[in-house]
Amino acid sequence: MEESLVPPSIELKDIYKDYGDVHALNGLSFRLEPGERCALLGPNGAGKTTTLKILVGLLSPTSGEARIGNLVPSSEDARRMMGYLPDDASPYRSFSVRENMEYIGALRGVENVSDKVDRLLDSLKLREYERAKVGRLSRGNVQKLALALAIIHRPSVLFLDEPLNYLDIPTQETVIDQLKNLNSTQLVSTHIMEVATRLTDRVVMISHGSVVWNGTLDDLKKLGKDGEPIERVVARMLTDVL
Numbered sequence: 001m002e003e004s005l006v007p008p009s010i011e012l013k014d015i016y017k018d019y020g021d022v023h024a025l026n027g028l029s030f031r032l033e034p035g036e037r038c039a040l041l042g043p044n045g046a047g048k049t050t051t052l053k054i055l056v057g058l059l060s061p062t063s064g065e066a067r068i069g070n071l072v073p074s075s076e077d078a079r080r081m082m083g084y085l086p087d088d089a090s091p092y093r094s095f096s097v098r099e100n101m102e103y104i105g106a107l108r109g110v111e112n113v114s115d116k117v118d119r120l121l122d123s124l125k126l127r128e129y130e131r132a133k134v135g136r137l138s139r140g141n142v143q144k145l146a147l148a149l150a151i152i153h154r155p156s157v158l159f160l161d162e163p164l165n166y167l168d169i170p171t172q173e174t175v176i177d178q179l180k181n182l183n184s185t186q187l188v189s190t191h192i193m194e195v196a197t198r199l200t201d202r203v204v205m206i207s208h209g210s211v212v213w214n215g216t217l218d219d220l221k222k223l224g225k226d227g228e229p230i231e232r233v234v235a236r237m238l239t240d241v242l
């Protein structure tokens with residue numbers, strides 16, 4: 001299968017994003033090296049979704065620069081490399097599960113789409129719903145389909161907004177395995193520490209649209225006193241800056 005060997009870096013340089021009077025991002029800067037898996041952690045309203053939307057080229061920053069490798073996110077070449085799971089993932093409701101996968105797979109230029117769809121249906125345990133219309137699926141099964149659509153073309157850079165939301169525990173484990181098997185740079189937005197620890201090795205913590213801490217999960221754990229749970233360490237750090 002065709003797959004670029006070295007996934008791209010991701011970089012944000014001094015990004016500001018205003019929605020009218022709301023200053024959502026305030027000088028946000030960080031960089032992921034090729035192949036790194038990083039959690040974007042922060043409280044509600046911190047700017048995680050806005051950051052991802054800028055990185056996938058759906059929003060333009062008010063100022064600052066975003067780069068996927070050396071490409072701007074809205075360029076065709078950058079978009080070809082990307083997979084994106086939005087926070088409000090909405091596959092085509094009047095299409096079946098299989099139709100959604102085959103359609104997006106074809107748009108993404110996947111070879112042998114039908115075989116690829118078969119593999120995803122089995123690995124994500126969606127086989128029994130392959131002919132069901134999306135409008136009739138449970139929320140968890142919609143999330144599984146949205147994940148399948150985000151990775152069907154084996155993207156070399158992946159942006160996931162709260163990827164384990166709505167998933168039952170066995171499915172979470174399956175998804176964690178699948179994401180770890182991709183040769184890609186991954187940025188995973190979450191406010192759940194356990195999601196960060198299961199999926200990534202590094203954390204960029206943001207609050208009010210700028211970085212408050214950036215480092216490895218191991219370093220984050222070391223900031224805890226006497227076996228203090230990592231969630232408490234994070235809560236303390238975020239409370240200090242709120």
Ligand SMILES: Nc1ncnc2c1ncn2[C@@H]1O[C@H](COP(=O)(O)OP(=O)(O)OP(=O)(O)O)[C@@H](O)[C@H]1O
Binds near residue numbers: 042045046
């Ligand atoms: N379309 C919009 N118009 C106006 N304000 C917006 C818009 N989208 C987001 N905001 C504001 O920008 C800020 C950042 O929002 P964002 O959705 O990026 O946060 P988040 O970290 O993803 O939060 P959550 O954890 O709740 O998903 C918030 O103050 C939010 O109210």
Ligand SMILES: [Mg+2]
Binds near residue numbers: 048050
């Ligand atoms: Mg969000």
